[in-house]
Amino acid sequence: MKKMDFRMPLGTVIHLLAVVWISIEPRYEGLYIWMLPFVALNLVGMLLVALDKTKVGAILFIIGCVPFVPVGVIGILGAKKSLQRSNTLSLSNA
Numbered sequence: 138m139k140k141m142d143f144r145m146p147l148g149t150v151i152h153l154l155a156v157v158w159i160s161i162e163p164r165y166e167g168l169y170i171w172m173l174p175f176v177a178l179n180l181v182g183m184l185l186v187a188l189d190k191t192k193v194g195a196i197l198f199i200i201g202c203v204p205f206v207p208v209g210v211i212g213i214l215g216a217k218k219s220l221q222r223s224n225t226l227s228l229s230n231a
Contacts, residue, residue: 141186148212149179175201191223
């Protein structure tokens, strides 16, 4: 869990709020169904980072952030930072 940057959960909460807002908005009827899998990717990515599968988790998380750009950049930066921390820790342990 030390490897997870605070922007990953923050990004996921923002994405979830966006999906809730889209589901309420009548003009975007049905769009939230297409966005829910990306929020699920965010959750799975965070879980994998927490379980020390940082590289795979960060990649899944970044894929989940792409449809939410420009707000998704928050999560992408957090996943990138988590990857950097993971690489730094693995280099120092070698």
